[in-house]
Amino acid sequence: MSCTVRIASPLHSYTAGAARVEGRGATLAEVLGDLEQRFPGIRFRMIDEQGRIRPHLRLFINTEPARDLAAPVRGGDTVHVICALSGG
């Protein structure tokens, strides 16, 4: 299952500057695992050691927010990695 992953700029150091990459997997967890294989270290910056999405990150599948890494991803979907930070 192939999808598009939009990578937020704080993570571009892992994707050699790419803002969109291809992802493979039937769930969000599998897509993130696939990214980790190709861009080592990227998953831990987004997901903590207990499997939780880090507080200042949001994941969307197409236009729907995804709070569970078990969320299904279908072929052609776009997974958005969005950073959320307040303050200076």
Add this chain to the structure above:
Amino acid sequence: MSTLWLGTRKGLFALRADARRRTWKLTGPQFLGHIIHHVVQDSRSPRTLLMAAKTGHLGPTVFRSADRGRSWREAAQPPAFRKAADGEPARAVERVFWLTPGHASEPQVWYAGSSPVGLFRSVDGGERWEPVAGFNDHPMRPKWVLNGTPDGELTHSILVDPRDPKHLYLGISVGGMFESTDGGADWAPLNEGVAADFLPDPNAAFGHDPHCIAQHPAKPDRLYQQNHCGIYRLDRPARRWERIGKAMPKKVGDIGFPIVLHPADPDTAWVLPMDGQTVWPRTSIDGRPAVYRTRDAGRSWQRLDRGLPRAQAWFTVLRQAMCADAQARTGLYFGTTGGDVWASTNAGDSWRCIARHLPEIYSVSHAA
């Protein structure tokens, strides 16, 4: 060549001096926008540096340089707690706060301290980190950190006895000081004599707030501590800390974050007092910053403020933001929350500002 590595809230900077330490050149930023809590040179391999970093959005990690900071590579497995079992609190490292090289006989070993409280060890030079179960899963740990602060307790001042790689100390703010004599398999509090005037029990065995603890490299039985409640010295094997801050001027008090030791003389130390009254401003006292030095192990203190601002300077110097070098005329350096770096090349007798307008400075470490 002297280099000062500056970890700031917005990136990594370096100040490099000429041989006489008269001219300092600022370079950087590297990792602009990253939050750099600690940068430490490997005492066993001076080309190597480790750096504790995160960003506002992303999780915490560690970077390693093998070429004196010219290039950096991220750890393959950053410090992380083990996966929680059902019903257990699911702890996650929010920030790597402290880094310490291991014993000289273990050249690839490093220790890291985190917030929330956690201790981690690498045996491959900082590439892969494992939780130290003897500390992180100690049955008393939940009680040790029970009175922690809402924005996360800090694990700091990880000390490795230069005579024995299995003899370790660490500080928890808030939690107290702890000692292990078996390489981290078991730990015990070491807080006797230390005030904890914010606790209901003034004689509590733990729950204290050490801000910074230092072990003298030439006399490892001597420990100094700048605590939330005073300045202390402990000469092992004794277990009771002596409040040497009582010899500070009453109007100044003995509250602060850093304590720095002379590299060769175990009787000489420096502190930088801050305002710990009422609501804890934690700024320079009366807006007039000063370093205080003892040359007699804390029996007396001397104010050192020549060259420092005379008034209306309300900065704070955090626990990792003051250090000494090992030159014959001791260099002392501190960075402020206002982004200035101050230097003395005469053991604190006089000071000058060597960098301004940087982001909030979290750590200043000297690299030879």
